[in-house]
């Protein structure tokens with residue numbers, strides 16, 4: 001994210017969606033997710049612990065394309081979002097809740113509320129889809145309420 005803001009510059013809440021601010025969102029999300037004690041290790045195992053390395057750079061570009069395909073109709077992402085997660089050992093339902101929480105937090109930092117809400121809803125939608133496809137079937141809303149999140 002640092003590379004998108006000049007030194008000392010504070011991020012102004014964004015009121016439209018652009019490829020540039022999606023990149024900020026994705027960086028913010030991973031900076032937090034990678035350091036998270038619950039889910040950080042999954043990313044470090046697959047991509048390493050240096051967000052400036054080649055694996056991370058490619059991954060971040062992929063994820064910017066993923067969200068830009070959803071929100072900007074850019075159609076640059078042509079992969080399978082679910083596939084790589086099938087081989088991640090130990091992914092649990094709770095991890096998707098944490099993922100969604102960090103994603104929501106990042107969206108709130110980048111966008112004005114009504115746009116942050118669009119990202120949060122899409123993030124929740126995918127987290128729910130992942131739970132089902134990985135046979136961790138569960139209702140995300142119900143799970144969130146059991147941990148007192150909402």
Ligand code: HEM
Nearest residue numbers: 039042043046062066079080081084095096099126127130
């Ligand atoms: C705790 C939950 C999650 C963890 C730990 C996780 C972790 C990862 C990791 C480590 C990769 C890179 C795999 C590789 O390149 O070898 C990846 C890929 C990806 N993830 Fe996740 N992920 C999670 C949830 C999600 C969710 C909810 C979404 C949807 C918004 C998502 C979207 C993607 C996409 C689009 C890719 C790229 C797939 C491709 O190669 O085309 N992930 N994820």
